[in-house]
Amino acid sequence: MSEFKVRPIQPEDDEKIAAVIRNVLIEMGVPKVGTAYEDVSLDCMYETYDKNRCIYYVVAKGEEIYGGGGIAPLIGEEETICELQKMYFLSEIRGKGLGKSVIEKCIAFAAEQNYQKCYLETMPYMEAARKLYRKLGFSSLPAPIGNTGHYSCQEWMIKEL
Incomplete structure (x- = not known):
């Protein structure tokens, strides 16, 4: 997997990561309403995460983007709680440790930013993702x-940092 790089998102990645996320959501049968699918931020991910206490990492191979994940403050909560957001990967890179690598980078960033807890939302049928989250300390x-705003998500998890 050394040909893949995990790096911070760049402006030229916006269209590619939006396509990855929407494709994965469709593949997984996730509702298009009440989930990340309809987030306005999908089309401007660089700008969305180019803010204080936020980061988004992409998995890249050359010019191609294969997935990503990020950290941002959890809206409507204390400033000590962040959210692990938009963790989606194309099927060809799943199970190769890249998701774990992205999560670990996100958690390290969150700790550096003095977040105390990290929250995430997912779907019950995303079993591999939930298994990985539990392995990395989420309950x-x-x-x-x-x-x-993701009222269609039915599984919620949190991790103490």
Whole structure:
């Protein structure tokens, strides 16, 4: 997997990462409403994450983008809680440790930014992702927190940093 690089998003990555995320959401059968699919930020990811206490990493091979994930403050919560956001990867790179690498980079960034907890939302049928999240220290919550607008997501997790 050494041909793949995990790096911060650049402006020229916007269109490619938006396509990756939408393709993965369709592949997984995720509803288009109440999820990341309809987020306005998908088409301007660089600008969205080019802010204080935010970062978005992409998995790149040459000019191609294969996935990514990011950290941003959790809207509607204390400033000590961040959200792991838009963690999506094309099928050809799943299971190769790149998702774990992105999450670890995100968690390290979150800790550097003095976040104390990291929250995420996912779907119950995204079993491989949930297994990885648990392996990396996330635990399930009984209900959502914050105000992500992703009312169709049905699984909520959190990790102490």
